[in-house]
Amino acid sequence: MPQTDNGWSQSAAAWTTSQGGDGDFSRQFVLDPAIDALLAGRRFQRALDVGCGEGRFCRRLKEKQGIPDVTGIDPTLPLLKTARMRDPDGDYRQAMAEALPFEDDSFDLVVSYLTLIDIAEIERAIAEIARVTMPGGRVLIANLNPFITACGGAAWMRDGNGRKLHVKVDRYLEDHADWQEWRGIRILNYHRPMSRYMALLLAARLQLVSFAEPPAIGGPPEARDSYNRVPYAHLMEWKKP
Ligand SMILES: C[S@@+](CC[C@H](N)C(=O)[O-])C[C@H]1O[C@@H](n2cnc3c(N)ncnc32)[C@H](O)[C@@H]1O
Helix, strand or coil, rough: CCCCCCCHHHHHHHHHHHHHCCCCCHHHHHHHHHHHHCCCCCCCCEEEEECCCHHHHHHHHHHCCCCEEECCCCCCHHHHHHHHHHCCCCEEEEEHHHEECCCCCCEEEEEEEEEECCCHHHHHHHHHHHHEEEEEEEEEEEEEEEECCCCCCCCEECCCCCCEEEEEECCCCCCEEEEEEEEEEEEEEEECHHHHHHHHHHHHCCCEEEEEEECCCCCCCHHHHHHHCCCCCCEEEEEEC
């Protein structure tokens, strides 16, 4: 599988530790509750998680959403190994979003949970995601906000006492790849302006159903308040007509 080094294999152990059992702050207190609300009462039969990592969200799609047939793909073998260990009956395959090993129109739900920023060839990946979605099927995308990725994470400017003033945003309209490091993780993230993702999703003939910037609704108050000043993530649902 040809792939430029993106740091994920070397970072897999630290990444898995950072997620704990319930996911990190933005998963546990922001995105999971928003996705639960969005999917409440709806029934999907066959879901694909593109960039499933160690499989937490695949397990959640089965356990919480009751989806009987869930497949996860990811190029990073050590993460897939953990996913298979944690869910021995699960279907986890080594693949890249840019070349999904599935027939056209295979899934009624395709999820990208904080992975678009990790994918190098975003044009191909979005076309592939649309291709494998069934007519009438949904594409659920949680992505980091481009005003966060523009400067590589929430780059807080602080006053002389260390208090957070505001976040720096720069080079917003340029595509760029930046190495990010935190807690033993070192990975390559891709920044693209919001308009670029939207243009690619529209070019793939997907239709936007909903767009949300969910706030943090739990967790330690200090982290929640800081998150809500400059939220990291948005959530979109698209439909394949
Ligand atoms: C930030 S992690 C998110 C993992 C998981 N979705 C979650 O929320 O815990 C990004 C994932 O994207 C994967 N990835 C990197 N390049 C990819 C590609 N070209 N296609 C699919 N997944 C990719 C990485 O291996 C990693 O598991």
